[in-house]
Amino acid sequence: AQSVTQLGSHVSVSEGALVLLRCNYSSSVPPYLFWYVQYPNQGLQLLLKYTSAATLVKGINDFEAEFKKSETSFHLTKPSAHMSDAAEYFCAVSEMEYGNKLVFGAGTILRVKS
Amino acid sequence: DAGVTQSPTHLIKTRGQHVTLRCSPISGHKSVSWYQQVLGQGPQFIFQYYEKEERGRGNFPDRFSARQFPNYSSELNVNALLLGDSALYLCASSYGQETQYFGPGTRLLVL
Numbered sequence: 001a002q003s004v005t006q007l008g009s010h011v012s013v014s015e016g017a018l019v020l021l022r023c024n025y026s027s028s029v030p031p032y033l034f035w036y037v038q039y040p041n042q043g044l045q046l047l048l049k050y051t052s053a054a055t056l057v058k059g060i061n062d063f064e065a066e067f068k069k070s071e072t073s074f075h076l077t078k079p080s081a082h083m084s085d086a087a088e089y090f091c092a093v094s095e096m097e098y099g100n101k102l103v104f105g106a107g108t109i110l111r112v113k114s
Numbered sequence: 115d116a117g118v119t120q121s122p123t124h125l126i127k128t129r130g131q132h133v134t135l136r137c138s139p140i141s142g143h144k145s146v147s148w149y150q151q152v153l154g155q156g157p158q159f160i161f162q163y164y165e166k167e168e169r170g171r172g173n174f175p176d177r178f179s180a181r182q183f184p185n186y187s188s189e190l191n192v193n194a195l196l197l198g199d200s201a202l203y204l205c206a207s208s209y210g211q212e213t214q215y216f217g218p219g220t221r222l223l224v225l
Contacts, residue, residue: 004156034213036216041221042218042219043118043204043216043217043218043219044157044204044206044216045216046213046215046216049213090156090157092156100145100147100162100208100212100214101147101159101162101170101172102147102149102157102159102206102214103159104156104157104158105156106155106156107155107156
C-alpha cells in the first residue's frame with residue numbers, strides 16, 4: 001500500500017533562507033509524486049510533479065524537488081524563502097497502475113519570519 | 115479557462131441530515147475525484163469517477179455516495195451526517211489518469 005511521511009509538522013525559516021520540506025514515500029510500483037500547497041481557507045494548488053522523467057523537478061515560484069529512489073524521498077526545496085510562501089505543504093503519491101488516486105502526507109506548515 | 119468550481123462554499127447541517135455537494139471540472143476533463151480533509155490532516159480519498167463510472171472508492175462508509183453526470187460534473191452525497199463528517203470536501207479534476215487539479219472546497223460543519 002502507498003503511504004507518505006512528511007517529517008516535521010511545522011517548519012520555521014527566516015525570510016531569504018533555504019526552505020527544505022521533507023517527504024518520504026512507500027510504493028510497490030514506480031510512483032508519481034506531487035507537492036501541493038494550501039493557503040488558509042483555500043483548496044490545493046499544484047507546485048510540481050514527478051512522473052518518471054527527470055529526477056530533479058522544477059515547479060512554480062522557484063520550488064524544486066528531487067526524486068531519490070534509493071532513499072524513497074521527494075524533498076521540496078526553495079533557495080530563498082519569501083513571506084508569501086507561508087502556507088501548508090502536502091506531499092502526495094499516486095500509483096497510476098491503480099488509477100490516479102492520491103495518497104497524501106499529513107502536511108507541513110511553513111512559517112516565514114521577517 | 116475556469117478552474118474547478120465547487121458549491122456551496124460553506125454549509126452548516128445538523129446530525130442526521132443529508133447533504134449534497136457539487137463540483138464542476140475543468141473544461142475537457144473527464145475524471146472527478148473527491149477528498150475529505152479533516153482539520154489538521156491531509157486530504158483522504160473518497161471517490162473517483164471517470165466517464166461517469168466509479169473507478170475507485172476510499173475507506174468511507176456507505177453513507178457516502180457520488181455520481182458523475184454526462185457533462186462530467188459530479189455530486190457527493192452524505193446521508194445521516196455525524197459530527198465527524200465536519201471537514202473540507204475537495205473536488206479534483208483530471209483529463210484522464212493525469213495530474214489532478216483541485217477546487218476551492220466546500221467547508222461542511224455538522225452540529
